[in-house]
Amino acid sequence: MLAILGGAKWKRQTARAIERLSLRVESSRARASRYDRAATSALPKPVRRYFDFALTQGQPMVASARIEWTGKFSMRPHRWSAFTATQHYHVQPPGFVWDARVWMTGILPVLVRDSYSDREGSLKAAIGGIVKVADASGTSDIAKGELLRYLGEAVWFPTALLPTAGVTWTALDDDSATATLSDGATTVSLDAHFGESGEIASISAMRPREVAGRYVSTPWVAHLHCYTRRHGMMVPTAGDVEWQPSSGPLPYWRGRVVSATYDFARC
Secondary structure: OHHHHHHHHHHHHHHHHHHHHHHHHHHOHHHOOEOOHHHHOOOOHHHHHHHHHHOOOOOEOEEEEEEEEEEEEEEEOOEEEEEEEEEEEEOOOOEEEEEEEEEOOOOOOEEEEEEEEOOEEEEEEEEOOOEEEEEEEOOHHHHHHHHHHHHHHHHHOHHHHOHHHOOEEEEEEOOEEEEEEEEOOEEEEEEEEEOOOOOEEEEEEEEEEEEOOEEEEEEEEEEEEEEEEEOOEEEEEEEEEEEOOOOOOEEEEEEEEEEEEEEEOOO
């Protein structure tokens, strides 16, 4: 009975968080436009190649997206558990809600809700929605970590990486560039590394990581695989993510897209 009540409460809380995102999407529809290749002419060469690869002239801007995931998640080093998740994103202003079920030992899943909304980050996890595993929110480190996650995952709705969505790009070399996004007092940057076809093959950044109750800026790397065309956009269908502390790599996420739906901005 407690598990049923805990799961129901968790579901209501998630629904409210998603509703807040939806309301913010509605307020941003007036910014609607379509992709114009000419608007990227001043960007670094590898970034222009990426948008030529990922978008077509006249592509509608993504206002929000809903992606379902499946894969493996490591809540403890080198111990992998199956997960399923549904993630809701909105673009202007940036935000997301990631609602996951991680199947570890026992009959109850660990429910995880990771989010960035109203310029604040949040991470909550509870076994069956009852026994708290993690509860962090309201700090600058959490906000930075979650906004950085949003920026990294924007590759799944690539119009959000355009300058019109608030992202600035700075060249590093012929095959990489730095993307920067600000939201209120929080500014994050990551390095995008481009493949032969122009795709973003991997991203890397310094991201806050919780270690023994405090946050430590740690190298963070994601690899992106198997691009396919969805709704006119080239997006990856799978990826893997790891921390890279000085003690050695700590992979913690391997996932693939089950389905993706988009709400496009209206002119």
